[in-house]
Amino acid sequence: MNGLLDLDKIRADFPILDRRLSGDRPLVYLDSANTSQKPQSVIDTISEHYALHNANVARAAHQLGEEATAAYEGARDKVAAFVNAPSRDGVIFTKNASEALNLVANVLTWAGDPYGIGPGDEVVITEMEHHSNIVPWQLACERRGATLRWFGITDEGRLDLSNIDDLITERTKVVAVTWVSNALGTINPVAEITRRAHEVGALVVVDASQSVPQMPVDLTALAADFVAFTGHKLCGPTGIGVLVAEPELLNQLPPFLGGGEMIEIVRMEGSTYAEAPHRFEAGTPPIAGAVGLGAAIDYLSGIGMDAVAAHEHAITGYALERLQSVEGVRILGPTENVDRGGAISFELGDIHPHDVGQVLDSYGIAVRGGHHCARPVHARFGVTASNRASFYLYTKPEEIDSLVEGLDAVKAYFARGL
Amino acid sequence: MDVDALYQEIILDHYRNPRHKGLREPYEAQVHHVNPTCGDEVTLRVHVADGKVADVSYDSLGCSISQASASVLTELLIGKDLDAAMAVHNEFLALMQSKGQATPDEDVLEDAVAFAGVSKYPARIKCALLSWMAWKDATAQALVNGAQS
Numbered sequence: 001m002n003g004l005l006d007l008d009k010i011r012a013d014f015p016i017l018d019r020r021l022s023g024d025r026p027l028v029y030l031d032s033a034n035t036s037q038k039p040q041s042v043i044d045t046i047s048e049h050y051a052l053h054n055a056n057v058a059r060a061a062h063q064l065g066e067e068a069t070a071a072y073e074g075a076r077d078k079v080a081a082f083v084n085a086p087s088r089d090g091v092i093f094t095k096n097a098s099e100a101l102n103l104v105a106n107v108l109t110w111a112g113d114p115y116g117i118g119p120g121d122e123v124v125i126t127e128m129e130h131h132s133n134i135v136p137w138q139l140a141c142e143r144r145g146a147t148l149r150w151f152g153i154t155d156e157g158r159l160d161l162s163n164i165d166d167l168i169t170e171r172t173k174v175v176a177v178t179w180v181s182n183a184l185g186t187i188n189p190v191a192e193i194t195r196r197a198h199e200v201g202a203l204v205v206v207d208a209s210q211s212v213p214q215m216p217v218d219l220t221a222l223a224a225d226f227v228a229f230t231g232h233k234l235c236g237p238t239g240i241g242v243l244v245a246e247p248e249l250l251n252q253l254p255p256f257l258g259g260g261e262m263i264e265i266v267r268m269e270g271s272t273y274a275e276a277p278h279r280f281e282a283g284t285p286p287i288a289g290a291v292g293l294g295a296a297i298d299y300l301s302g303i304g305m306d307a308v309a310a311h312e313h314a315i316t317g318y319a320l321e322r323l324q325s326v327e328g329v330r331i332l333g334p335t336e337n338v339d340r341g342g343a344i345s346f347e348l349g350d351i352h353p354h355d356v357g358q359v360l361d362s363y364g365i366a367v368r369g370g371h372h373c374a375r376p377v378h379a380r381f382g383v384t385a386s387n388r389a390s391f392y393l394y395t396k397p398e399e400i401d402s403l404v405e406g407l408d409a410v411k412a413y414f415a416r417g418l
Numbered sequence: 419m420d421v422d423a424l425y426q427e428i429i430l431d432h433y434r435n436p437r438h439k440g441l442r443e444p445y446e447a448q449v450h451h452v453n454p455t456c457g458d459e460v461t462l463r464v465h466v467a468d469g470k471v472a473d474v475s476y477d478s479l480g481c482s483i484s485q486a487s488a489s490v491l492t493e494l495l496i497g498k499d500l501d502a503a504m505a506v507h508n509e510f511l512a513l514m515q516s517k518g519q520a521t522p523d524e525d526v527l528e529d530a531v532a533f534a535g536v537s538k539y540p541a542r543i544k545c546a547l548l549s550w551m552a553w554k555d556a557t558a559q560a561l562v563n564g565a566q567s
Binding site: 384414 | 420421425426430453456457458459479480481482483539541542545
């Protein structure tokens with residue numbers, strides 16, 4: 001199979017992949033779009049941070065405080081370089097991608113002209129968004145009397161852009177779209193959508209949670225106004241997310257959370273605020289999380305995101321082919337390995353995804369079952385839930401074989417006694 | 419984990435051959451409950467007469483555990499005095515919250531003892547409880563509605 005990484009070498013970096021589950025079965029982890037596993041270097045870096053350098057940041061004039069601040073701000077530099085952000089000062093640490101998206105939706109709810117959402121404005125999203133990129137916009141529209149509109153999905157599982165001129169108009173204030181669908185795996189033409197949105201003066205928000213971990217990205221070239229992603233899907237720890245935007249834009253927007261670090265001067269009568277990024281980082285930030293994310297970025301950069309993307313593409317192609325050979329499997333989303341990320345949602349006959357997942361789990365195979373926080377996608381395809389197998393740089397072709405064997409076992413199990 | 423301990427034959431039997439399924443008249447209350455993590459849904463009606471659970475009818479979408487649980491519920495509760503039915507409900511709830519430590523009382527729970535294994539799987543407890551929570555909610559509403567009419 002072309003494009004695979006040196007799997008023995010890569011897998012040796014991830015201690016959890018050696019785990020034996022009950023019944024002494026090896027772990028077959030096919031849930032990386034949910035959260036990725038962590039290499040030893042990330043685990044060690046976090047541990048070392050707490051063991052040797054722990055202090056609060058930017059408010060402790062002592063050696064440890066300086067070390068912790070340097071590590072935290074160093075992580076910001078690493079993130080900026082990794083995604084080619086327009087400016088390191090436009091890299092804001094949040095607790096996850098959901099918080100980053102909520103930050104944007106809230107400050108655009110509160111902002112006045114020219115950026116704020118107002119009565120009669122339209123916000124355009126898509127039917128394939130994760131709930132994190134739907135609900136904040138529903139709330140914003142309700143609060144400001146704006147209208148929410150959305151792109152539909154084709155039968156193949158691609159964005160239906162046929163009515164783009166009807167959807168993105170002079171009334172459009174914000175276009176919020178996912179780069180890679182967490183449920184369908186579809187890679188969307190976000191650069192094209194960004195260009196169209198900018199032509200009408202709309203702000204563009206991109207949910208890059210499933211793209212930054214899987215492929216090389218250049219956010220300066222993309223030119224979207226706000227890009228959100230999370231650390232734990234790219235080999236980093238939980239509790240650290242990222243919002244990337246131009247500092248000039250960020251500094252014109254009202255703060256999100258108030259507290260320490262985000263201020264300039266606080267008087268009892270009123271306060272002034274710091275500039276980005278600290279303007280949007282109230283309180284003690286997830287310091288160890290940022291440091292761990294920096295280590296994850298070092299790890300992935302060492303392998304090379306082109307190589308990670310090639311591996312993911314190869315595994316996804318193999319999985320698409322093998323899954324389609326299983327009688328009763330119906331894939332939700334593109335079945336052609338073109339513009340497609342490494343997450344495959346599927347149904348297995350009329351066996352409920354919980355039951356499929358439970359029997360697979362008894363073989364040590366971890367997949368997700370449910371609506372994957374993308375209920376409208378499932379409604380679009382007339383189902384309430386599905387199973388999702390998702391891959392990463394450590395996924396072996398043999399694990400896809402295990403999944404296929406597991407699905408045969410599921411069918412045999414639920415057919416029993418029929 | 420031994421998946422057979424979860425999917426007892428009784429559960430698979432109720433899943434394949436659900437008892438008392440379908441929505442029926444008369445009823446004093448109808449509720450709709452969902453399991454937000456997986457989208458399982460149940461619409462459940464309760465008919466209370468002379469202090470008894472005269473009928474429980476339902477329509478549901480969901481996994482084998484949630485479907486079988488609704489079926490077992492109707493077999494256990496239809497025809498019982500309300501107090502006795504609530505006692506069965508409480509016993510089933512306690513079993514589900516037992517983390518696999520409880521020895522279920524077969525005299526009270528009958529076929530529902532098959533769900534004992536579910537209590538070891540935190541992700542599935544909600545599936546087993548979905549219709550029981552719906553029944554409790556509907557019964558409370560039925561008593562209010564019945565008192566008003």
